[in-house]
Amino acid sequence: MFPSNISASCFCALHIIFLALITSSNGDCGPPPRLIYAELLASFQGIADFPVGTSVSYNCRLGYQRIGGASNTTCLPDSTWPEPTVFCELRSCSSLSDIPNGQVHIESLTFGSEVNYTCNEGYRFITKIRTRTCQADGTWSGTDPVCEIVTCVPPDAITDGSYDPEKDEYAYQNSVTYKCKTGLTLVGENSIFCTAQGNWSSPAPQCKAVRCSEPDVPNSHKLSGFRGPYNLNSAVTFACDEGFSMKGSSSVTCGINSTWEPELPKCLIECLTPNVENAEILSELTGLYLLNATVSFECSKGFVLQGSNTVKCSINGQWEPPLPKCQTVACPNPQVPNAHEVSGFTGPYTLNSTLTFACEPGYSMSGSNYVKCNVGSKWEPPLPKCLTVACPNPQVPNAHEVSGFTGPYTLNSTLTFACEPGYSMSGSNYVKCNVGSKWEPPLPKCLS
Known part of the structure; x- marks a missing residue:
């Protein structure tokens, strides 16, 4: 036994010195592993080196509790510390119940967790603190908040x-x-x-006090509500006189602001339905066409508009200007010498008819090969032309012909060259007459 005046820490230090004297030459261990859930006993803290065979112990940290298993680890001969099996877990608090006229919202019951409270609809807190926290000793902080009725x-x-x-x-x-x-x-x-x-x-x-004025609608007569006074919700129904058409609701009611709702109708002059053959009405108006009503038209495919595309119903019940007409579009027969048809050559040629051309062999096209009949009865763009292609006589000094040297040289004529002995060729030995009346690629050269 050690003397009673020797402290436990001194004893631990003597024990470590003793182990250091008898250990092998493998070396000491550094500080033991740091654990998130536990901490070294105070007697082992602050020591940098531990002899092989030294055993150190841990205590659970604040907010954690023992769950069994060894709470120590020993310095191994290879100067390493084995990490102990987890022997502490977070402390838990008991579950909480809803509060009167409110609810508690719990995500976790472990140490450090926070629960929130809310009041039911129509209630509000009368306490400032509306949360509680799970403490290290397994109890909840504070007390339940209080909800009172709004x-x-x-x-x-x-x-x-x-x-x-x-x-x-x-x-x-x-x-x-x-x-x-x-x-x-x-x-x-x-x-x-x-x-x-x-x-x-x-x-x-x-x-x-609600009172509407006498409802007066010119060119009409009442079907109901003949006499006032007209108080809230009093109703009147109208009909237009012969020759007039109604715009608005035929029935109105006296509203809270002493006005008729909806507003009083109007009896107006009506124009006949505007019918234009081969045309479509673009306006949203349908049925009744009253004074000042406007209508717009668009001709059907293959027709062109003659006149104004928009008309208006006038005071005399007539459309002004007069209704337009939709006339057929016809383009002339296409004549393109030295060309042949590809598509679209069956007449008559009406609006948006299309044609596609191709030139005969030996001819090059000037213009577009594709045309369309427009609203002016003209081909757009203008009809193309097929022009003769003629490339110039080939002059290549110090070369002799191999093939193709019989003119004239028209579109797609080909030539093959070979240089005289002692000369080498720069460029292609094979050329072709293109649509621009040029040899392609350019004529070669025979260089010494």
């Missing part, structure tokens, strides 16, 4: 009216009902309630 102040009073019931304070979803004095009309919601936000669902209504 209240509203009394609603606004109204002129010439009242509401019921009257109280000093109204709780969430409490309601009041308004009414006006006799002869007045309530404008707005007659019943409103206290909302979850602590305000009223709608503004306070008003009490109004």
Whole structure:
């Protein structure tokens, strides 16, 4: 036994020195592994080297608890520390229940976790702290927050009216009902309630005297609502006199602002349906075409518009200017000498008819090989031309012909050259007459 006045730490130090004297020459271990869930005993902290065979122990960190297994590790002969099997786990707190008029929201019950609380709709917190945290000892911080019902102040009073019931304070979803004095009309919601936000669902209504003026629609007669007074929701129905057409609703009602809703109709002059053969009406109007109504037209495929494409219904019930006409488009027969047809050569040639040409052998095309009949009865672009192709006589000094040297040299004529002995060729020995009346590639040269 050691003397009682020798501390445990001194004993550990002596034990380490003793182990150092008897260990092999393999060397010491460095500091033991650092564990996220545990820490070394104080007696082993701050030491840089540990002899082989030294055993150190750990304690669980704050917020962790033992789950069994060895809580120590020993310096091995190869100067390494084996990491111990996990022997601590996060401490857990007990589950929490919902609070009166609210809920608790839990994601985890382990040390350090935080739970949040919310109040039900129509309730609000009366405590400042609305969260709790799982502590190191397995208990929750603080206490449950408190939710109380939302209240509203009394609603606004109204002129010439009242509401019921009257109280000093109204709780969430409490309601009041308004009414006006006799002869007045309530404008707005007659019943409103206290909302979850602590305000009223709608503004306070008003009490109004509603009276609409005599409904006068020229060129019409009434079918109902012959006599006033016209108060709120009074209705009148109209019909236009013969020769006039109605624009607007035939029935109107006296509204809350002492105006007719919708606005009073009009009885107007109507033009006949505009029919233009081989044309389509582009306007959105259908059925009735009243005074000042406008209509636009577009001719069908193969036709061209003669006249104005837009007309208007005039005061005399006629379309002005007069309705247009859609006439057939016809282009002339295509004549392109030294060309042959490829497609589209069956007449007659109407709007958007298309033609494709190709020149005869030995001819080159000037212009577009594709034309179209336009609204002016002309081919667009203009018809092409097929021109003779003639390349110049080939002059290559110090060369002799191999093949193709019988002129004239027309489109696609080919020549083959060979240089005289003692000369070498620069360029291609084979050339061809192209559509530009040029040899392609350029004539070669025979260089000494």
